[in-house]
Amino acid sequence: MRVLFVVDPLAKLSLAGDTSYALMLEAQRRDHEVWTCGVEDLGLEHDDPVADAQLTVVSLASTAAEAFSCEDRTPIPLEAFDLVLMRKDPPVDLTYLHATWLLDLAKPKTLVVNDPSGLRELNEHLAILRFPELIPPTIVTRSPRRLQAFLREQGGAIIVKPVDGFGGLGVFLIRNGDPNTSSLFETATSAGRQWTVAQRYLPDAVRGDKRILLVDGEPIGAVLRVPQDAEARGNLHVGGRAVQTVLDDDDRAIIRAVAPVLAQHGQILVGLDVIGGKLTELNITSPTGVRHIEQLEHRNVAAPILDALERRARARLS
Ligand SMILES: Nc1ncnc2c1ncn2[C@@H]1O[C@H](COP(=O)(O)OP(=O)(O)O)[C@@H](O)[C@H]1O
Ligand SMILES: [Mg+2]
Numbered sequence: 133m134r135v136l137f138v139v140d141p142l143a144k145l146s147l148a149g150d151t152s153y154a155l156m157l158e159a160q161r162r163d164h165e166v167w168t169c170g171v172e173d174l175g176l177e178h179d180d181p182v183a184d185a186q187l188t189v190v191s192l193a194s195t196a197a198e199a200f201s202c203e204d205r206t207p208i209p210l211e212a213f214d215l216v217l218m219r220k221d222p223p224v225d226l227t228y229l230h231a232t233w234l235l236d237l238a239k240p241k242t243l244v245v246n247d248p249s250g251l252r253e254l255n256e257h258l259a260i261l262r263f264p265e266l267i268p269p270t271i272v273t274r275s276p277r278r279l280q281a282f283l284r285e286q287g288g289a290i291i292v293k294p295v296d297g298f299g300g301l302g303v304f305l306i307r308n309g310d311p312n313t314s315s316l317f318e319t320a321t322s323a324g325r326q327w328t329v330a331q332r333y334l335p336d337a338v339r340g341d342k343r344i345l346l347v348d349g350e351p352i353g354a355v356l357r358v359p360q361d362a363e364a365r366g367n368l369h370v371g372g373r374a375v376q377t378v379l380d381d382d383d384r385a386i387i388r389a390v391a392p393v394l395a396q397h398g399q400i401l402v403g404l405d406v407i408g409g410k411l412t413e414l415n416i417t418s419p420t421g422v423r424h425i426e427q428l429e430h431r432n433v434a435a436p437i438l439d440a441l442e443r444r445a446r447a448r449l450s
Contacts (some may be wrong), residue, residue: 247398338410349391
């Protein structure tokens with residue numbers, strides 16, 4: 133197959149934990165042609181989506197200079213690829229949204245994963261609100277006054293996070309009596325000008341935030357991200373420690389409920405965040421975790437993903 137990865141600049145990927153890199157390595161191991169480009173390299177010629185892309189040879193290494201060897205960029209229609217993997221990291225900003233419109237036009241011509249329309253329809257922090265019985269009490273508001281009331285209603289500890297946040301950025305734990313409370317509510321809502329997601333604080337977060345990787349709705353692995361001492365966030369980006377874990381009954385119930393909605397929106401490779409048996413985030417833009425699970429469990433986690441993608445690419449052709 134010929135595979136295009138739409139990614140952040142290769143030089144900026146932190147290879148030790150990067151799932152796109154793991155997928156590139158596995159694709160190449162299977163003799164697929166790996167091509168790379170950034171969202172800014174996408175375009176349209178009439179209604180044909182094109183990319184200024186580079187053929188990329190990938191090696192197992194710790195620096196980008198050693199890991200990637202790229203040919204010169206060349207304009208190439210997306211229909212020349214069997215698979216286009218949209219793996220640009222959030223935020224989902226205007227550039228990201230524009231890119232999904234361009235990628236929509238590739239859909240009749242090649243397999244685009246995850247489905248670009250679904251990437252617009254589902255927001256990583258808001259989509260969980262479709263499953264009230266699976267999530268902690270959650271509201272979305274611009275009102276600092278509503279946040280004050282929610283803090284009282286939820287027993288005096290809540291988390292606020294930006295609607296379009298990622299990697300723990302802008303996530304605050306707020307406890308009753310914290311003298312910064314009003315100021316944090318003003319910051320989180322830009323003094324009432326933007327929405328924030330407020331959620332009951334789950335004390336189990338100190339034990340870890342479980343990332344469950346799903347492919348086509350089936351779990352292929354999980355990793356627990358345990359926050360450092362005196363840190364509310366478990367994200368690996370901010371020093372969370374990756375710890376081996378297994379799925380429990382709560383996790384399986386969440387997967388059963390969420391999988392049909394993911395399928396309906398064409399979201400094939402997805403990362404669920406689960407804290408103490410409660411769903412807190414649906415990661416669809418560029419879910420990660422593959423390399424951490426591989427290192428902890430000494431097995432190839434990219435393989436089942438490539439298997440599923442190859443199956444889908446073949447099914448498209450037949
Ligand atoms: N309801 C919650 N209770 C306790 N901790 C939370 C809660 N929501 C998020 N966190 C903490 O904040 C981190 C980031 O939150 P998350 O919702 O996954 O947003 P993102 O990863 O997109 O920044 C989590 O890893 C977890 O440690
Ligand atoms: Mg998260």
